[in-house]
Amino acid sequence: MTDHDNAPTDSRPGLADLREVPGFTAALAIGVVVGLGFGLVIPIIPAFARSFGVGVFAATAIVSVFAGVRLVSNLAVGPLIDTIGMRRAVGWGALIVGASSLASAAAPTYWWFLFARGIGGFGSALFLGALVTLTLVTAPASLRGRAVGTIQSSFLIGSSFGPTVGGALAEPLGLRWPFVVYAAACGIAGLVAFSRLPGPEAPTEDDVLPDRSRNPFAGFGQLLRTRELIAALVMMAAVRWTLSGLRFSVVPLFAEDVLSLGPALLGIGLTVASVGQLLLVVPAGRLIDIRGRRPVGVIGFTTFAVVALGFVVLDGTWPFLVAMGAFGLVTGATNPLPAAIVGDVVSKDRAGRAVGVLNTAGDLGSVGGPLVLGALVEGFGFTSAFVTTAALLLAAAALAIRMRETMPATV
Numbered sequence: 072m073t074d075h076d077n078a079p080t081d082s083r084p085g086l087a088d089l090r091e092v093p094g095f096t097a098a099l100a101i102g103v104v105v106g107l108g109f110g111l112v113i114p115i116i117p118a119f120a121r122s123f124g125v126g127v128f129a130a131t132a133i134v135s136v137f138a139g140v141r142l143v144s145n146l147a148v149g150p151l152i153d154t155i156g157m158r159r160a161v162g163w164g165a166l167i168v169g170a171s172s173l174a175s176a177a178a179p180t181y182w183w184f185l186f187a188r189g190i191g192g193f194g195s196a197l198f199l200g201a202l203v204t205l206t207l208v209t210a211p212a213s214l215r216g217r218a219v220g221t222i223q224s225s226f227l228i229g230s231s232f233g234p235t236v237g238g239a240l241a242e243p244l245g246l247r248w249p250f251v252v253y254a255a256a257c258g259i260a261g262l263v264a265f266s267r268l269p270g271p272e273a274p275t276e277d278d279v280l281p282d283r284s285r286n287p288f289a290g291f292g293q294l295l296r297t298r299e300l301i302a303a304l305v306m307m308a309a310v311r312w313t314l315s316g317l318r319f320s321v322v323p324l325f326a327e328d329v330l331s332l333g334p335a336l337l338g339i340g341l342t343v344a345s346v347g348q349l350l351l352v353v354p355a356g357r358l359i360d361i362r363g364r365r366p367v368g369v370i371g372f373t374t375f376a377v378v379a380l381g382f383v384v385l386d387g388t389w390p391f392l393v394a395m396g397a398f399g400l401v402t403g404a405t406n407p408l409p410a411a412i413v414g415d416v417v418s419k420d421r422a423g424r425a426v427g428v429l430n431t432a433g434d435l436g437s438v439g440g441p442l443v444l445g446a447l448v449e450g451f452g453f454t455s456a457f458v459t460t461a462a463l464l465l466a467a468a469a470l471a472i473r474m475r476e477t478m479p480a481t482v
Contacts (some may be wrong), residue, residue: 106229149427164198169257220356316440347399
């Protein structure tokens with residue numbers, strides 16, 4: 072992202088400087104609105120699926136098809152973002168998700184609902200990939216970590232309050248209405264994107280790689296030969312693996328089977344982790360911008376591994392709650408890092424492709440984590456899941472040690 076990297080900057084710029092980034096305030100609003108809508112439908116999707124008379128497996132498949140389509144779409148939407156521009160990609164992605172949500176609300180059969188959610192997975196890949204790409208391209212290098220952290224927090228804020236609102240809507244109005252509200256939220260986000268986000272800029276010579284090709288998939292091989300990008304991919308996969316596989320899959324079972332905690336205390340623990348993540352994600356972005364990507368990666372992922380291993384020796388309610396708080400904090404500390412590294416090392420004309428690869432790594436972690444860790448728990452017990460996750464996090468820390476510092480010298 073060479074247009075900003077060599078510009079003179081204040082050595083300690085603050086979050087107020089993000090307001091000067093073109094379209095950043097609009098991107099924040101879009102993140103909150105779409106996050107809120109996403110949170111609205113999450114708690115009622117299985118129940119709505121079962122209203123068609125299907126079993127538990129078919130109901131959970133609705134969740135999986137959304138994630139699965141998003142996973143296989145990430146590599147395709149990266150070149151698409153680079154081709155049509157980030158503003159259009161954010162806008163059309165939001166509108167596609169909105170249309171799929173409206174189709175879900177009108178679904179007469181289970182298969183209609185399944186197909187509609189699959190279309191939403193493609194729209195989600197396009198929307199999220201473009202929003203992250205826009206953030207990386209428009210934010211100065213001196214603010215890149217904070218910009219990523221702030222965008223992530225906007226979506227977290229919306230998705231945190233969404234389930235409460237969605238449940239309140241579904242109770243008196245029925246299970247279809249949250250989908251309608253989600254569609255309206257995505258429609259608003261799409262209109263804001265088209266009207267408020269910055270339009271495409273002609274790339275400069277420094278922004279275009281010498282081997283640029285008409286082939287939309289050209290450049291993937293070159294991207295994957297970069298040591299720093301490989302580190303970012305492993306970091307992204309490790310964070311998502313730990314979130315989906317450990318925090319949302321293994322930890323609830325561990326709390327029930329080993330610690331004998333009920334649903335209420337488990338819910339409190341998960342809330343504590345979410346609050347901790349939300350509290351630290353923006354300060355972590357600032358730390359990444361001031362201290363550098365490499366030291367934050369080494370310390371952050373090493374600490375994350377220690378926290379994961381700490382669950383092995385937990386005994387009692389208060390240690391569990393403290394551990395969940397630490398879990399949330401280290402998640403917030405490491406979450407903005409992979410995208411910031413990608414923004415440092417990838418040229419502007421390949422940003423969409425790189426973010427597509429990054430999101431693919433993350434979704435592989437999200438899908439693979441629950442499956443692998445679930446199998447390990449069944450075969451070898453809970454300790455094996457925590458040890459395996461800690462090993463993956465330590466591998467990310469080791470790659471951070473081996474990579475060069477990517478933060479521009481002018482920051």
